[in-house]
Amino acid sequence: MSTEKNILEGAKNLFMQFGLKSITMDDIAKKVGVSKKTIYQFFNDKNSIVFKSVHKHFSEHRIEIEEVLNNSKDPIETIYRISKHMQMQVEAINPTVFYDLQRYFPKAYKRFLEFKNTFMKESLQQILDDGINAGYFRKELDTEILVIQRIEQVQMAFDNDIYPRDRFDFKKVHEQLFDHFIHGILTIKGKEKYNQYLNEEHEA
DNA sequence: TACCGA
DNA sequence: GTCGGT
Numbered sequence: 122m123s124t125e126k127n128i129l130e131g132a133k134n135l136f137m138q139f140g141l142k143s144i145t146m147d148d149i150a151k152k153v154g155v156s157k158k159t160i161y162q163f164f165n166d167k168n169s170i171v172f173k174s175v176h177k178h179f180s181e182h183r184i185e186i187e188e189v190l191n192n193s194k195d196p197i198e199t200i201y202r203i204s205k206h207m208q209m210q211v212e213a214i215n216p217t218v219f220y221d222l223q224r225y226f227p228k229a230y231k232r233f234l235e236f237k238n239t240f241m242k243e244s245l246q247q248i249l250d251d252g253i254n255a256g257y258f259r260k261e262l263d264t265e266i267l268v269i270q271r272i273e274q275v276q277m278a279f280d281n282d283i284y285p286r287d288r289f290d291f292k293k294v295h296e297q298l299f300d301h302f303i304h305g306i307l308t309i310k311g312k313e314k315y316n317q318y319l320n321e322e323h324e325a
Numbered sequence: 326t327a328c329c330g331a
Numbered sequence: 332g333t334c335g336g337t
Contacts, residue, residue, distance in 0.1 A: 146334075166335075
């Protein structure tokens with residue numbers, strides 16, 4: 122792998138684990154095993170590494186989501202598998218990343234918002250519309266309104282002022298919000314199908 | 326690796 | 332004192 126890819130991969134891993142602000146250029150150099158001089162041959166500044174890390178992260182995330190979209194038998198399986206995927210992502214990322222992005226790295230934060238407001242929004246809306254047509258989700262739903270609600274509630278769970286992490290289990294907050302969301306949209310038929318996937322998981 | 330400026 | 336940048 123190229124030196125540039127190595128640096129980016131190492132930086133991304135450190136950022137995911139510890140956040141953006143607390144990781145220094147020296148930390149990255151040490152982790153990757155190169156000098157800071159080498160890093161600055163590929164990246165203009167820290168802002169550039171953060172931006173490219175964020176870009177790489179969401180590009181990979183997008184490919185994984187597309188794999189699920191293309192290989193699920195029905196909308197219930199899609200939303201179930203994506204929720205599992207999101208759960209893993211949520212556990213793998215230090216929540217301070219979002220705070221750091223917003224506060225210190227506006228350009229990278231903009232990239233994140235773009236991902237959230239285009240790809241995430243469009244794919245979730247497609248899933249909801251498909252689910253309604255298949256009779257799994259309630260036909261009364263306004264999917265455009267609910268997609269925004271769902272995306273923003275995920276973001277809300279990352280906000281330490283809203284669900285302080287010294288009082289709430291981060292993972293449990295996400296689980297609760299998803300459970301509440303999914304049960305608010307399922308029809309009877311959808312619930313049966315959803316429970317099938319839950320039961321398969323317990324048997325596995 | 327040492328150093329400077331913020 | 333810390334950290335991005337030289």
